Amino acid sequence: MSEPILRATGVRIGFPVTRGIVFQREVARVQAVDGVDLELRAGETLAIVGESGCGKTTLARGLVRLQEIDAGSIEFMGEDITRRSGRALQGFRRQVTMIFQDPIASLDPRMRIGQSVQEPLDIHSIGTPAERKRQVQEAMERVGLNPEHYNRFPHEFSGGQRQRIGIARAIVLEPRVIVCDEPVSALDVSVQAQIVNLLEDLQRDLGLSYIVIAHDLDVVRRLADRVQVMYLGRVVEEGAGEQIYQGPRHPYSHALLSARPIADPVRARSQTRVVLQGDVPSPLRPPAGCRFHPRCPVAQASCAQQDPQLVHAADGHGWACAYPLQP
Amino acid sequence: MRLLTVDDLRTTFRTDDGPVGAVDGVSLSVDAGQVLGIVGESGCGKSALSLSIMGLLPKSATITGSIRLGEQELVGLAGSELRQLRGDDMAMIFQDPMTSLNPVMRIGEQLIEAIRLHQRVSKAEARRLAVDGLAAVGIPSPEDRMRAYPLELSGGMRQRVMIAMALLNRPRLLIADEPTTALDVTTQAQILELMRELRREVDAAIVLITHDLGVVAELCDEVAVMYAGRIVERAPVAELFAHPQHPYTWGLLASLPGRSGAEERLYQIPGTPPSLLHPPAGCRFAPRCAFAMDACRTDPAPLLTATARAGSAVACRLDQTTRDREGVRLSGTEAER
Incomplete structure (x- = not known):
């Protein structure tokens, strides 16, 4: 097994809850990410799934150092970059880039799209102006944009094309890893297919590794080699995509999978669903014991006291549950 | 029983660049107790179609053709007559509940107001109906929730409140525009389950506007596929998925x-x-x-x-x-x- 290209160990990220307007004081702390380990190997796609508020986006921002982490460490190609800053962090930022959900919000409306794609090269002072321009044109062609549109503005493009601009920006630095936060969830089905195919092509052609944050489990199944399921700041199950999709062991993963609507009326109406009751509890006051126990359809009395840890089987499939489902 | 009949509907928006025919000759019908799904991608005119039926178009839009609720023609109706029908005979739920809930009014007050606009009942009676309405859509401790403001509830709960409000006056026609799109998959499953139960109980005709073919497969009896302002295919749901044409x-x-x-x-x-x-x-x-x-x-x-x-x-x-x-x-x- 090859060395992981990106490794996170025991990552914890919290946000202060403050009171007062002038004299703000911290009255509590929300632990959005509460001790997460992950490993991304070269050329692989790791997906992180879970409901809103499970901490997946905070984790992604922490991994690219857009968000300070409170504890734990992040290693990139064997080097600890957790505490790096300034110039020392620049090298990492060139190698690990990000694609965002909303391509409109992530592009400057007053900047020509060629300039937007070029901006990362300018920031990192890469190449001569002529070389930069050539790199931008290459990146635009690679994502299926017409390089002649260099001088247009974002509003002249459709949603799918804007997402292509966002992807061109992410690949122009020739990174090793791209963290994709809900890359297709704002797009129509037919456009979604185009972007999913593009991400797969780029991975093959450029040897990229992806971390994909998504709530659409069908898109994840398609893109991901491995999947981590998060609930209230923790990983509750992890494994190869098919291990999780074919035989989820954690009741939460099972419920999440069974909740997806199935685009087949015959199967959709014949299958029995686990419909979870209630909402995700507030991360300010996570439940004692197993955090999922108040909503768990198979919880036992002991689940309210004991907090299960992630345990792994020999095949790498791991789950944090005292009464795992039989595969 | 045929409840909604739309005949050769054309909805045109005046814009600075010229007229835009968002709905271009759409005909459809829905029976009571039936769910018709309208599927299509952004810009296909599905939302313009639903707003046309509800009479909620902006002034820049003109419509021709016919929309009949039962025997009553809606095209050309005065604003006050339409207002009387909305919330009574027909109701709509939106993707984002905050577009139809007042953020500075307690949920209970909003529900009571909606009831008393359309039914001649005492305040106490309206209150009882409102609590029943919240209970019917699966809101825990509905009495307490009456005092909550919309922003104090989770997204799924707000969606339930909006559904409760839409159903308060027992509408004959319910239009749901992307009702689960903004929700997490587990909450979406809860809301779909709720809508399945409700359609058995309320016997209303439901028009479900969505881009999600999974939601269509779960809930609809019939499906109309829209493309660029027109219906290109219409079929019973099983046929559409088994033999798309x-x-x-x-x-x-x-x-x-x-x-x-x-x-x-x-x-x-x-x-x-x-x-x-x-x-x-x-x-x-x-x-x-x-x-x-x-x-x-x-x-x-x-x-x-x-x-x-x-x-x-x-x-x-x-x-x-x-x-x-x-x-x-x-x-x-x-x-x-």
């Missing part, structure tokens, strides 16, 4: 990540939807269609015509054999692969 429907089904194997590339419909300012002559899908013939690009688009498949109709020149063969080949279900 229009090349656009094939493309939609084939591009779903859950339906194709992981080894093969997802099918992509080439090109982008046309601008409704200058729609293509002929069939509007022809520029993106792999099967288009010369006539498709030049002659007027075919009307929605019955196919050999029970209850299904399609607006396409291809012959039945080709449609059956290519439909299954391109968008085949997993079982057929």
Whole structure:
């Protein structure tokens, strides 16, 4: 097994809850990410799934150092970059880039799209102006944009094309890893297919590794080699995509999978669903014991006291549950 | 019983660049107790269609054609008459509950107001109905929730409140525009479950506007597929998924990540939807269609015509054999692969 290209160990990220307007004081702390380990190997796609508020986006921002982490460490190609800053962090930022959900919000409306794609090269002072321009044109062609549109503005493009601009920006630095936060969830089905195919092509052609944050489990199944399921700041199950999709062991993963609507009326109406009751509890006051126990359809009395840890089987499939489902 | 009948509806928006025909000759009908799904991508006119039915279009829009609720013609009705119908005979739920809930009013007050606008009941009676309404959509401790402000509830709970409000006066027609799109998959499952229960109980005609074919498969009896302002295919839900007849429907089904194997590339419909300012002559899908013939690009688009498949109709020149063969080949279900 090859060395992981990106490794996170025991990552914890919290946000202060403050009171007062002038004299703000911290009255509590929300632990959005509460001790997460992950490993991304070269050329692989790791997906992180879970409901809103499970901490997946905070984790992604922490991994690219857009968000300070409170504890734990992040290693990139064997080097600890957790505490790096300034110039020392620049090298990492060139190698690990990000694609965002909303391509409109992530592009400057007053900047020509060629300039937007070029901006990362300018920031990192890469190449001569002529070389930069050539790199931008290459990146635009690679994502299926017409390089002649260099001088247009974002509003002249459709949603799918804007997402292509966002992807061109992410690949122009020739990174090793791209963290994709809900890359297709704002797009129509037919456009979604185009972007999913593009991400797969780029991975093959450029040897990229992806971390994909998504709530659409069908898109994840398609893109991901491995999947981590998060609930209230923790990983509750992890494994190869098919291990999780074919035989989820954690009741939460099972419920999440069974909740997806199935685009087949015959199967959709014949299958029995686990419909979870209630909402995700507030991360300010996570439940004692197993955090999922108040909503768990198979919880036992002991689940309210004991907090299960992630345990792994020999095949790498791991789950944090005292009464795992039989595969 | 036929409840909603739309005949040759055309909704046109005046814009600085010229008129935009968002809905261009749509005819459909829904029976009581039935769920009609309207599927299509952004800009296909599905929301303009639902706002036309509700009489909620902005002043820049004009409509022609006919919309009948039971026997009553809605096109040309005065604003006050429409207001009386809305919230009473017909109600609508939106993707974002905060567009229809007042953020500075307690939930209970909003529900009571909605009831007393349409029913002659005392305040105490209205209050009782409101609490019952919240309980009916599965809101725990409804008495307490009456005092809550909308922002104090989770997204799923707000969606339930909006559904409760829409159902308060027992509407005969309910229009749901992307009711679960903003929700997490587990909450979506709860809301779909709720809507399934409600349709058994309230016997209303439901029009469900969505881009999500999964939601259609779960909930609808019939489906109309919209493209560039027109209905291109209409069929009972099982037929649509088993024997889709229009090349656009094939493309939609084939591009779903859950339906194709992981080894093969997802099918992509080439090109982008046309601008409704200058729609293509002929069939509007022809520029993106792999099967288009010369006539498709030049002659007027075919009307929605019955196919050999029970209850299904399609607006396409291809012959039945080709449609059956290519439909299954391109968008085949997993079982057929």
